[in-house]
Amino acid sequence: MKKNVKRKESILSIREKKLAYSLILPTMILVLSIVIIPLLANFWISFKPISLGDLRPPNLILKESVRSKLSPTNDFAKIQYRYRNSSSKYELNEVAFSDLIPKGIIVTKIKSQHDCKIEKNKLVCKLGKIKPKAFGKIILTITKNEFWNDNDNPKSQKPEATYKSTNILTSLQFTFENFKKIFSASEFWNVLKVSIYYTFFGTAGALLIGLFTAQIVNKSFKGRSFIRGLLLFPYVSPVIAVAFSWVILFDPYSGIVNSLFIQMEVIEKPINFFGQKYTAISVFGYKFNFPLALTMVIIFEIWRYFPLSFLFILARIQSIPQDIYEAAEIDGATPLQQFYYLSIPFLIGIIAILFLLRFIWTFNKFDDIFLLTGGNAGTRTLTVNVYEQAFAISNLGAGAAVAVVIFIFLLVFSVIFIKFSKKEAI
Amino acid sequence: MFWNYGIFCAILSGSAWGVFWQIILTILGILTTGLQLSLEIAPSFISGASIGFAYLFYQKNIQIKQHIIFVITTTLLIYGFTLGDPYYSEKENVFIELILVLVTSIFIWISIYLTLKNISIGKLSRYQSEKFYIRLLWGLGLITLILITLIPFYIMIMTSLKNQQSLILNPLDLSLDLSNGFSNLFISYIELFKNYNFHIFLINSFFVSIVTVLITLLFSIPGAYALARLRFPHKEWFSSSVILIYLIPSIVLVIPLYAVFSQLGLRNSLFGLIIVYPATTIPVALYMLRGYFSTLSSEIDDAAIMDGLSRLQIIFKIAMPLSKPAIVSVALYVFMIAWNEFLFAFMFLDDPNLFTLSRGIISLNSSEVPQQHLMAGAVIATIPIMFIFIYLERFLISGLTTGSVKG
Structure with a gap:
């Protein structure tokens, strides 16, 4: 009897297992194919000498032209085939082409360095290997026979070409050049520094303003x-x-902030807030270079993301039981004491989690800086550098290498985050 | 110490509010009227301080009459300290200036009145003085936050309603020019729809976003149900990999996707976007829905199984109707992500007929296109999101709090 129950259970659990897999697997496969596979592909590309132009695979450009047309009065004509390897980097292998010769036309002479012959009524040329950028031509001399009529145009049929080309994406050619290049570039360490600066101050600023806002909105008022x-x-x-x-x-030139400052005589010349790397500031006679554009970008980041921190912190504040505040009020605790001794201990967990998560996301942020400054004026972070390398300098491999660096940072941050969030159980 | 005394608190809050409102309302006055006003801080500082001081002696019996007297006194003080010319403007417009000073006085007075409640002249207890400082900080903070949040949107809308000449003539003049008729205000919008194909961008954006929402829900509802409700091996592994995938940024994926999609011919197509967007939103949706499904009582499921429903029927007939609010939240949140998405749209789309709004606005960002067109484009892209946000705020906020550590 006991045994029976057990078996029944296991049948049920097998069915449940099957159902679970059939529900979750399609989702997982879709996500994996668009997220994990590209991630691996990114590693692959980072070890390849590949530029943006290489994405168009090398191909054979073949053009047919007719010189001096056959006509009732003209017995001889020439057909010319010109070919060219479109790629400037990769050779084409086993190149061959064939073209149909109309019935009323006879080929009398073939001028070519390659193996070309007429098989039935077809011209077949084997060109073999064509080096990068190489080109050449094949000239046929033709005449008409008794079947010829006006419609017999040698160009009526397009020549068909076959060839094998190396696809740089799938070939087994690897290099360390990309990593060497990005690490040896003097700006790389600068970029890393800017990234960390931006991430730290952007995250911390948004959190602080968010905490402040949550305190303000927590008080009940109209609207x-x-x-x-x-x-x-x-x-x-x-x-x-x-x-x-x-x-x-x-x-x-036409911004309101600059116009206002000038009209109120705060400044004399307009300031290019998003385009000026440094501005000299002297505090108590001590002069230093203030990173203007970077600070502006950080302020934007804070402005855009403080609502998120605010929302989370407010939700947590409102889940704090109100009676402890009432008790504190009766005991005569001042508002600051209440905040310091009651609210902060409740909020510290969510603040830490938010800081880590926002740190990860800010580190990965691309859009904001790209749209504000394009990564110029000392605001180039790692993410903007991916774009810069891959699409502005057209070196896909180097861009992918920077992306690998980002991913490694992400892994480290995620490990910290997961360890921490288990402790805090968000 | 001196800061515990009511008299100091009164003078401090009076002067702080005086300066605060003077700065804000002068700038607002410059922007809305186009007049050249200069910002005079000292008069309002002194006026505010005196009003705060005076209030301490009258606070017991404030009726409407007293309110009016205080406002008028403030106005007179400001005029008095500036010798009758509150903004030192060259071309005087006495009437507008009077209104502006009056409005400033009203704001200063109301703020002082609200912050100085229950403050006596003498020494305050620590509790009382902290309450006062927090009230002052609260008021200043709230208004500053609202202004800082709204200013870029205000600039966006007002610039989009201006025309090129007046913007060049005086960048600070954001007043609405109704002299050429009401419809002339919207000339940038008309231009965008007429000459820049914005109706196509709008349709593309809606199409891509809605399809993304549908695909995301289609895949994430069953997946989330399985993760929340069913027992199967490696469940933990699946759950944590969802969170990990969720942390992978688009910028790491963009190069390989660009390379592969180029070779497959998917790059310059909306279909390509429709493949990529759900893949980036499904992990979020899974995470959010899984959380919601696991709060539903499992006894309902057991009862349904007893009644002979299959698991799929349970999903459709029980779990989904019960979690309608969560599904709406997820749908809105995913819609927002897809609508606002910029990177992939920017990298993938070359053909203007396929542009989404984000991509279309980027193409306006050149020296040939005047900035009011750019701002009109920005407004067009923002309006649908705002519309959704205002009407379905409750859902979107709960979506944000559960899922939006990303973005």
Whole structure:
């Protein structure tokens, strides 16, 4: 009897298992194929000498032209085939082409360095190997026979070419050049520094403002939920819209901030907020270079993402039982004491989690900086560098190598995050 | 110490509010009227301080009459300290200036009135003085936050309604010019739809976003149900890999996807985007829905099984209807991600007929296209999201709090 029950259970659990897999696997396969496979492909590409232009595989350009047309009065004509390897880097192998010769035409002479012959009524040429950029031509002399009529145009049929080309994406050619190049470039360490600067101050700033905002909105007042929605605008709007409005707001020529500052005589000359790497500032006679564009980008980051921290912290604050505050109030605790001794201990967990998660996401942020400064004026982070290497300098391999560096950082951060979040159990 | 005394608190809050409102309302005045006003801080500093001081003696019986008296006194003080010319403007517009000063006075007075509640002249207890400072900070903070949040949107909308000449003539003049008729305000919008194919971009954006939402839900609902409810080996592994995949940024994927999609001919197509977007949103959706499904009581499932429903029927007839709010949240959140997405649209699309709004606006960002067109484009891209946000805020906020550590 006991045994029977056990078997029944296991049949049920096998069915459940099967169902579970059939539910989750399609999802997993889709995600894996668009996320994990490209991730691996990125590693692959980072070891390849590949540029943007290589994505178009090398091909044979073959053109047929007819010189001096056959006509009732003209018995002889020439057909010329010109070929060219489109690639400047890769050779084409086993190149051959064939072309149909109309019935009323006879080929009398073939002028070519290659193996060309007429088989039945077909011209077959074996060109073999064609070096990068190499070109050549084949000239046929033709005449008409008794079947010839006006419609017999030698160009009526397009020549068909076959060839084998190496696809750099799938070939087994590897190199360490990309990594060597990015690590030896003097700007790389600078880029890394800027990334960490941006990430740290952007994350910490957004968290602090978020904490402050949460305290403010936590107090009940008229129109609170409306204000709460309003404060989320920067986060929910398209990045492209808000980034461009910031650019226009701080534009050195027609921007409102500069015009206002000039009119109020705060500054004499307009400041190019997003285009100036440093501005000299002297505090108490001590002069130093203030990284202007980077600071602006960080301020944008804080502006755009403080709503998120605010939302999370507010949710946590509102889950704190109110009676402990009432008890503290009766005991005569001042508001600051209440905040320090009651709220902070409750919030410290969510703040730590938010900091780590936002740190990871800010480190990976591309859009904001790209749209604000294009990575110029000392604001190039690792993510912008991926774009810069791969698509501006057209070196896909180097771009992929930078992406690998980003991924390694991400792994380290994620391990820290997972260890930490298990402790905190968010 | 001196900061514990009511008299110091009154003068401090009076002067702080005076300066604060003077700065904000002068700038606002410059932008909305186009007048050249200069910012005078000292008069409002002194006026505010005096009003705060005066209030301490009258706070017991404030009725409407007293309110009006205080506002008028503030106005008179400001005019007095500036010798009758509050903004030192060259071309004077007395009427507008009067209104502006009056509005400033009203704001200053109300703020002082609200922050100085229950403050006596003498020494305050620590509790009282902290309450006061927090109230002052709260008021200043709230208004500053609202302004900082809204200013870029204000600039965006106002710039989009201006025309080229007036923007060049005076960048600070964001007043609405109604002299050429109401429809003339929207000339940039008309231009965008007429000459820049924005209706196509709009349709493409809607198409891509809605299809992304549908595909995401189609795949993530069953997956999330399995993760939340069913027992199977390696379940933990699946769950944690969902979170890990969720952390992988698009910039790491863009090069290989660009390379492979180029060779497959998928790059310059909306189909390519429709493949990529769900793959980036499904992990979020799985994560959010799994959380929700596991809060549903499992006894319902057991009862349904007893009644002879299959698991698939349970998903459709029980789990989905019960978690409607969560599904709406996920749908809205995914819609928002797809609508706002920029990187893949920018990298993949070359053909203007396939542009989404993000991609289309990027193409406006050149020296040939005037900035009011760019801003009009930004407004067009923002409006649908705002619309959804305002009407379905509850759902979107719960979506944000469960899923949006990303972005």
